[in-house]
Amino acid sequence: MSRKITVAAAQVGAIDLSTPKKDVVERLVKLLREAAEKKVQLVVFPECTLTTFFPRHLIGLQEELDKFFEHGEDITQSPDVKPLFDEAKSLGIDVSVGYAERTPDGTGYNTCVYYSASEDKVLSKYRKVHLPGTKEPFEDPDAVNQLEKRYFTPGDLGFQGFRVPSLVQNVVKKETAKEGESTIGKGDPIMGMLICNDRRWPEAWRVYSLQGAELIMFGFNTGGNMAHLWGSKPMSLEKAKTEALFHSRLVQQANSYMNACFSISSARCGLDDGKYDLIGGSAIVSPEGHVIAEAKTEDDELVVAEIDLADCVQGKTRTFDYGRHRRIETYGLIDKQTGVVEPDLL
Template sequence: MARKIIVAAAQVGAINQDTGKAEVIARLINLLNEAAHHKVQLVVFPECTLTTFFPCHLFQTQEELDRYFEHGDITQSPDVAPLFEQAKTSGIDIVVGYAERTLEGNGYNTCIYFSASERKVLQKYRKVHLPGTVEPFEDPEAINQLEKRYFKPGDLGFPAFRAPGLVPDVVKQSTLKAGQSTVGRGDPIFGMMICNDRRWPEAWRMYSLKGVELVMFGFNTGGNMAHLWGSKPMTPEQAKTEALFHSKLVQQANSYMNACFSISSARCGLDDGKYDLIAGSAICDPEGHVVAEAQTEGDELIVANIDLADCRQGKEKTFDFSRHRRVETYGLIDKQTGVVEPELL
């Protein structure tokens, strides 16, 4: 049963500290209009789409920091509402990443899935695997990553969900017939991650165990984070090449190992003339092949026609979980956090 949809990653280039939010939203709407021209049904925007990637900076006051956060219902934010209005007008579902401040005062690195057909947010995700440090590096030339300072780890888990209005003639509860198979025949099953989550196979597997067919994530990944990663000496060019390699590697490998499509969307470019973020937005198929990828380091729409039916071979043959998984041997996965080596000889 073919279940075809047209999807896109909306890569977003450099955003400086003094770039106004209205200017950013105008750029996002331009990408959304381009998507409408290509009859795209779903667009994925990057992590922390609306501002410069502020965890690179150390802020001294809460007031300074809070201007980068959204408070309350983002769809009703005067600054951001025009993006959701355009999504509704164009009939395009969107995934948007942003910094969220809750009523309790907690900060989260968040993204939401907005359904144009339902005219509302269907699902929210908060980043689980926060990289970086709480305190900045002593070296004044270091590129900092202070997510652990500004955000709490996500508390919503990995919620898979179905997105209506994208594929016609799917099986619904109201149309289900006695004895009818529903596997691979309902509305698409989606999951969201953010940036560093893509490096953790546990995150992908949590979604895969719920039948996910498409995983979507945005990222802000530094091209030269030598202090953070503690890697062997490299030139900035070598470090950026390595960062791009790893970004593509984890997306392709996990798409294959979980028999699902994936869309990654980069916030990229040289912020404030100093903070170099990689591009490399891509769309991968369930065999791990890149079917479309970014060609620039700026604002760019990456489009692909995908058929979710292509997930069935991997899910039902190569990685038929019900036949091949051996959960009795995986006990350490949810019982142990750090490494415990075997005893010395």
């Protein structure tokens, strides 16, 4: 049963520390209008889409820090971002958008939401679970910092898969499903969201996979040279950036294959403030792990592909067939231990 949809990663280029959100949103709307011209049904925007990636900066004043966050329960009504959601509704395009969220109790989260144009509401919210980096900046003044642990709290919403209406026609609904008949690959699309560093953690993908996820979306802000953060060997800036891009693509392709799902990655990239280099590499990957479409620049760019969610069925029911082949009685350490505990020395 063919279930085709046209999707896009909306890559976003350089944003400086002083760039107003209004200017960024205008760029996002421009990408959305380009998507409409190409008959795109779903656009995925990057992590912390609306500003520069502020966790690289040490920001002391709370009032100054709060400018980078969105406040209030409903992001679609935020004065800064409402024009984007209004445009999405007008064009009939679903969007996934990443942003810094400040809850009413003052907690900060690295968050993204899925907005359905047909329903005119947020269908799902995800908060980043795997926060990289440090709380304090590195002593080396030339180091590129990553202070997400300072500004954000680990996500508390888990990995909740969700169905999306109106993207695929003639699907099986609850009221039309026949008793006893398999509905795998016949209903509305099942999706999940991750954010940046989450993509490196196979546990996150697998939890979505066990809910039947057919499409995983994630945005990222990944430095081209994060030697201090990763503790990597000294290397040229060019080689470090090549490695960062390789690893970003590696985890997307491998996890798409191992979980028999499509994936869309969207980069916030470019040279922020003329000095902070972020990789591009936005891509759409198939359930067989192949790159279907990818970015060619480190600027604002729309990466578009038509995908058929029916392509997920073979991997889910044949190659892996999790229900028959997973051996959960052997995986005990996965949810009982965090750090490494080596066997006793000989």
